[in-house]
Amino acid sequence: MEIGFxxxxxxxxxxxVLLCAALVxxxxxxxxxxxxxxxxxxxxxxxVMKVFTDSTVxxxxxxxxxxxxxxxLDRGGLIGTTGFFIEGNLEHIQLRVPIYAYWLFQAAFAMxxxxxxxxxxxxxxxxxxxxxxxxxxAGVIYPIAGHWVWGAxxxxxxxxxxxxxxxxxxxxxxxxxxxxxxFVLGPRTGKYNEDGTMNxxxxxxxxxxxxxxxxxxxxxFGFNPGSSLSGLDMNIARIAVNTNLxxxxxxxxxxxxxxxxxxxxxxxxxxxGALAGLAAITAGCAFVHPVSAVxxxxxxxxxxxxxxxxxxRIKADDPVGAIAVHGVNGTWGVIAVGIFAQKGGLLYxxxxxxxxxxxxxxLSVSVLAFASTYIIFRVLKRTMGIRVSxxxxxEGMDLTDHGMPAYTGLVATPLYDVEESAVxxxxxxxxxxxxxxxxxxxxDK
Numbered sequence: 001m002e003i004g005f006x007x008x009x010x011x012x013x014x015x016x017v018l019l020c021a022a023l024v025x026x027x028x029x030x031x032x033x034x035x036x037x038x039x040x041x042x043x044x045x046x047x048v049m050k051v052f053t054d055s056t057v058x059x060x061x062x063x064x065x066x067x068x069x070x071x072x073l074d075r076g077g078l079i080g081t082t083g084f085f086i087e088g089n090l091e092h093i094q095l096r097v098p099i100y101a102y103w104l105f106q107a108a109f110a111m112x113x114x115x116x117x118x119x120x121x122x123x124x125x126x127x128x129x130x131x132x133x134x135x136x137x138a139g140v141i142y143p144i145a146g147h148w149v150w151g152a153x154x155x156x157x158x159x160x161x162x163x164x165x166x167x168x169x170x171x172x173x174x175x176x177x178x179x180x181x182x183f184v185l186g187p188r189t190g191k192y193n194e195d196g197t198m199n200x201x202x203x204x205x206x207x208x209x210x211x212x213x214x215x216x217x218x219x220x221f222g223f224n225p226g227s228s229l230s231g232l233d234m235n236i237a238r239i240a241v242n243t244n245l246x247x248x249x250x251x252x253x254x255x256x257x258x259x260x261x262x263x264x265x266x267x268x269x270x271x272x273g274a275l276a277g278l279a280a281i282t283a284g285c286a287f288v289h290p291v292s293a294v295x296x297x298x299x300x301x302x303x304x305x306x307x308x309x310x311x312x313r314i315k316a317d318d319p320v321g322a323i324a325v326h327g328v329n330g331t332w333g334v335i336a337v338g339i340f341a342q343k344g345g346l347l348y349x350x351x352x353x354x355x356x357x358x359x360x361x362x363l364s365v366s367v368l369a370f371a372s373t374y375i376i377f378r379v380l381k382r383t384m385g386i387r388v389s390x391x392x393x394x395e396g397m398d399l400t401d402h403g404m405p406a407y408t409g410l411v412a413t414p415l416y417d418v419e420e421s422a423v424x425x426x427x428x429x430x431x432x433x434x435x436x437x438x439x440x441x442x443x444d445k
Contacts, residue, residue, distance in 0.1 A: 009096065009232055010096050010097065012230075012231045012232060013096050013097050013229065013230045013231055013232065014097045014098060014101050015231065016226070016229075016230065016231030017097050017101045017102065017104075017105050017226065017229055018101050018104065018105075019222070019226075020105060020222035020223075020225065020226025021101070021104045021105040021107075021108050021222065021226070022222070023218070023219045023221060023222025023223070023226065024105065024108035024109065024112065024219055024222045024223050024226065025055075025108045025111070026215060026218070026219045026222075027108075027112055027215065027216050027219035027220070027222075027223065028051055028052075028054065028055045028111055028112070028115060029212075029215050030212045030213070030214075030215030030216035030217075030218075030219055031051050031054075031112070031115040031116075031118070031119070031212065031216065032047070032048045032051040032052070032212065033208050033209065033211045033212030033215060034119070034208075034209050034212025034213055034216065034271070034320065035047045035048075035051065035115075035118065035119040035122060035212070035319075035320050036048050036205070036208055036209075036212075036406075037203055037204070037205040037206060037207070037208030037209030037210070037211075037212060038119070038122075038203045038209050038268070038319055038320040038321075039122050039123050039201075039203065039204065039319050039320070040123065040201060040202075040203075040204050040396070041204040041205070041396075041405075041406060041407055042395070042396025042397070042398055042399070042405070043122060043123045043396055043397045043398060044204065044205075044398065044406040044407075045397075045398040045402055045404065045405065045406040046122075046123075046127065046397035046398050046401050046402060047118065047119070047122045047123075048406075049127065049401075049402060050118040050122075050127070050130055050134075051115050051118055053127075053130065053131055053134050054111045054114040054115045054118060054134050054138070055111050057131055057134055057135050057138075058110060058111045058114045058134045058135065058137070058138035058139075059107050059110070059111060059138070060135075061134075061135040061136075061138045061139030062106075062107045062110040062111075062138045062139055062142075062143070063085065063086065063103070063107065064084060064085055064139065065084055065139045065140070065143075066107075066110055066138055066139040066140070066142065066143040067083055067084070067086060067103055067106060067107070067143070068080055068081070068082055068083035068084035068085075068088070068143075069139075069140065069143035069144060069147060070106070070142075070143035070144075070146040070147045070150070070151055071083055071090065071093055071106075071146075071147070071150075071151055071152075072084070072088075072089075072090070072151075073089060073092060073153075074147070074151060074152060074153025074154065077148070077153055077154055077155035077158065078144070078147070078148070078154075078155065079144060079147055080143075080147050080151055086099060086100065086103050092152055093152070095229070096229070096230065097229060102229070105226060105229075106146075109142075109146075109166060109169075109170055109223075110138040110139075110142050110143070111138060112170055112174070112223075113137060113138065113141075113142045113169075113170045113173055113174040113177075114133075114134045114137040114138050114142070114174070115174075116170075116171070116174030116175060116177070116178055116322050116326045117133070117134075117137065117174060117177050117178045117181055117322070117373070118130070118134075119178075119318075119319065119320035119321075119322045120178035120179075120181060120182050120318045120319070120320065120322040120323060121178070121181050121182065121185055122319045122320065123188050123201075123319055123393070123397065124185060124186075124188050124189075124387055124388055124393055124397075125181075125185055125386055125387065125388070126384075126385060126386055126387065126388055126401070127397070127401045127402075128384065129380040129384055129385070129386045132376075132380060133181075133373075133376060133377070133380065136376055137177065137373075140372075141173065141177065141368070141369060141372050141373065142169070142170070142173060144368060145168070145169050145173045145365040145368055145369065146169050148361075148364065148365060148368075149161055149163050149168060149169050149361065149365065150163075150169065156360075156361045156364065156365075159357050159360070159361070160354070160357050161357050161358060161360075161361035162283065162284070162287060162337050162341065162354070162358065163282075163283045163334060163337075163361070164224070164227055164239075164282070164283055164284065164285055164286045164287065165223055165224045165226075165227035165282045165283070165285060165286075166223075166227075166282050166283070167279060167280060167281075167282040167283030167284075167329075167330045167331075167333035167334045167362075168283060168330060168331075168333075168334045168361060168362045168365050168366075169365065170282070170326075170330070171279040171282060171325075171326040171327070171329070171330025171333070172326070172327060172330035172331050172334065172362055172365060172366050172369070173330075173365055173366070173368070173369040174322070174326045174327070174330070174369070175322060175323050175324075175325070175326030175327020175328065175329075175330055175331075176323075176327045176366045176369045176370040176373075177369040177370065177372075177373040178318065178322045178323050178326070178327065178373075179311075179316060179323045179327055179370060180369070180370045180371070180373040180374035180377065181373055181374075181377050182316045182317060182318055182323070183316065183374070184374060184377035184378055184381060184386070185377065185386055185387060186317075186387065187315055187316075187317030188201060188317055188319070188393070189390060189393050189394070191315075191317045192315050192317070198312055201319070203268065206267055206268070209268070209271060210267070210271060213271040213274060213275065216275060216278070217247055217274060217275075217278065220243055220247070220278050220282075221240055221243065221244075223243075223282065224239050224240070224242075224243045224281070224282055224285045224286075225239045225240045225243070227239075227286075228286070235286055238285075238286070238290070239285045239286050241290055241293075242281055242284075242285045242286075242288060242290055242293035243278065243281055243282075243285050243293075245281075245290055245293045245294050245297060246277040246278060246280060246281035246285075246293045246294065246296055246297030246300070247274045247275075247277045247278045247281075247297060248274070248277070248294075248297070249277055249293070249294045249295075249296075249297030249298040249300075249301065250273040250274045250275070250276045250277020250278070250280070250297040250298065250300045250301035250304070251270050251271070251273050251274030251277065251301065252273075252298065252301065253273050253277075253297075253298045253299070253300070253301025253302050253305075254266070254269040254270040254271070254272060254273020254274065254276075254301040254304065254305060255269075255270045255273070257269070257273075257301065257302050257305050258270070258305060261305065266305075268321070269301075269304065269305050269308070272304050272308075272321045272324065272325050273300070273301030273304050273305070274301070275304075275325045276297075276300040276301055276303065276304035276324070276325045276328075276329040277296070277297030277298070277300045277301055277329075278297075279300070279325055279326050279329045279330050279333060280296050280297060280299075280300035280329040280330070280332050280333035280336060281293055281296055281297055281300075281333060282330070282333055283330075283333040283334045283336070283337050284296065284333060284336055284337040284340060284341060287337060287340075287341040287342060287343065287345075288336075288337070288340045288341060288342060288345075289340075289342060292336075292340035295340070296332075296333065296336045296340065299332065300329040300332055300333070303324075303328055303329055303332055304321070304324045304325055304328065304329060307323070307324035307328040308321055308324045311323055311324060327366075330362075331362050331366065334358050334359075334361065334362040335355070335358055335359060335362065337354070337358050338352075338354045338355030338356070338357070338358035338359070339355060341354060388400065388401075
């Protein structure tokens with residue numbers, strides 16, 4: 001059998017896209033470990049289950065409707081109308097790889113967007129309504145934003161917006177969706193005091209969080225270079241270097257800025273600083289010089305530290321810092337393209353046109369994400385409820401939602417016959433098991 005150059009190139013590109021899809025899918029493990037490590041032990045199984053739901057329900061939703069909305073034949077620059085269940089007319093997608101390889105890569109992105117929200121709503125959102133939300137996030141919200149920016153005929157695509165691998169479509173959409181969800185859901189019990197001061201609800205396993213950070217960083221080598229869709233594109237080397245440098249700069253900024261601001265290097269800000277750098281460089285990794293990547297990533301690390309404080313002041317309780325990492329720095333990354341892009345960027349003689357397009361684009365998808373998520377959460381709140389009871393929150397969602405703890409013997413036994421008013425005072429506990437549960441829960445907090 002003779003193999004021509006085009007066949008060989010297509011084969012190399014297919015292997016490249018499938019490999020990168022696997023790396024992006026591995027990022028779900030990073031989300032799971034990072035988010036589980038950042039919260040209390042009694043809720044760590046629940047958050048891993050939410051991320052697993054993103055990878056199962058979210059994937060099926062993207063297969064059934066999301067991909068068609070995102071890449072189907074355009075209707076008015078707003079939505080795709082073909083390609084549901086990866087069937088129908090998709091000939092307009094000009095690819096050198098099979099449509100199935102392309103779908104798998106894009107499905108991994110959809111799951112990542114949903115997993116950004118899971119961390120922000122940790123420790124108090126019911127599991128059942130989260131299933132509904134992740135199906136809508138991966139199947140509707142993310143695909144509409146993706147169609148606007150990446151779909152053939154999308155209005156932002158035609159406007160000339162540049163978002164190479166998704167600072168806007170994935171990270172800004174996920175981050176501002178998370179903010180809307182947090183506003184409707186409310187903060188965790190005991191997070192904020194009546195006088196406006198804040199209580200620390202400490203992470204239970206920072207080593208686990210660091211492992212999640214390293215896995216996410218590793219997976220980003222599929223996220224950004226993989227968006228080239230070609231193993232023969234020589235620019236993938238620069239994309240990979242820019243990705244790595246931005247992460248390093250963001251992590252360095254997180255370390256040094258917290259040392260300057262608080263007198264100690266904050267591990268959580270070091271991790272989130274690196275992730276903020278990654279979220280920020282995702283839009284421009286193919287368009288900027290490595291020096292610019294360091295500047296973009298370093299500023300992202302500082303913005304992340306500052307943003308966490310801002311969101312705490314408005315009582316937007318985000319246990320893992322997802323809004324600061326993805327919402328703030330996904331937005332920054334899109335704007336940064338208009339400043340630092342070597343072709344068309346403000347600092348490279350391109351004027352303000354690209355910068356204006358970038359600003360319009362990220363504002364548009366952010367408003368879409370915030371508004372749609374806010375509406376969905378309000379509807380879910382009125383219909384089936386989204387918040388666990390005070391007693392369930394106190395006991396821990398691992399037991400109440402899933403019937404098992406993440407760490408056998410280290411998490412409280414169930415609270416039997418405990419009135420919700422007793423969870424803060426310890427009064428009204430009617431069994432030895434309940435007394436032990438409150439004691440252990442206090443230690444766990």
